Amino acid sequence: MTQPAASITFTFNDEKVSAVPGQTIAAALFSANQKVLRKTRMGGEDRSIFCGIGICWDCVVTVNGISNQRACIIEVVDSMVVQS
Template sequence: MTFDTGAETRFEISFGGRTIPAAPGQTIAAALYAAGVRSWRTTRFEGRPRGLFCGIGVCFDCLVIVNGTENLRACLTEARPGDEVTPG
């Protein structure tokens, strides 16, 4: 579910082999959420699913790997065309 974000400027990122549409200025978490992906990590001890929680960079639940760079907070990391996102 998303607003009109200017179709002509939209681009794609990938998450676990899946293509995710994104708009300029959107965070990776927002793009994933808009595509219906709400969890993208499992916890170390109990393997519980995690995704977005605080949404503003405080809680670190939403960690992802972007183009090989680890430990990025999906809620703060702006999506760029072609980003390869893998579960943190």
Template structure:
């Protein structure tokens, strides 16, 4: 990883010829480009950012895994609402995303 928290490389690459419109989302305050129709998890994985969340019980680092809403390893805070499954939420222009670290605070 680099000092800025981005992975040196990512194994997730966009298909050539992907002509979908770009949208800008903000992850931990950093603007990244996603594609219209991407889920939050797909956009995060494609970004190359270190998007591992910390589990509530052990603090173990996790990445989105099943990409279909079963495993809950993709929990993020979206526009101030915690415990959102990033694999089920499509990106939207200007969306604010925070990687969930541990348990969600009550009321957030």
């Protein structure tokens, strides 16, 4: 198995992150050792991926201004703007 070059970039909370084409937002962020994807509304707790397949909605982020998007199933597109 050979990993292709991480040839696209996006921003997560204004930080630049690179990704391999085809990777989901969560996969690219885990590769960059960024496991915390959001804080909860009430308790302010850190959350990350949990089910990893789009069922549990724990990994939701805001993508290009649209809230509640699942980081584990949405693939990164070059220049995407992702926020917790």
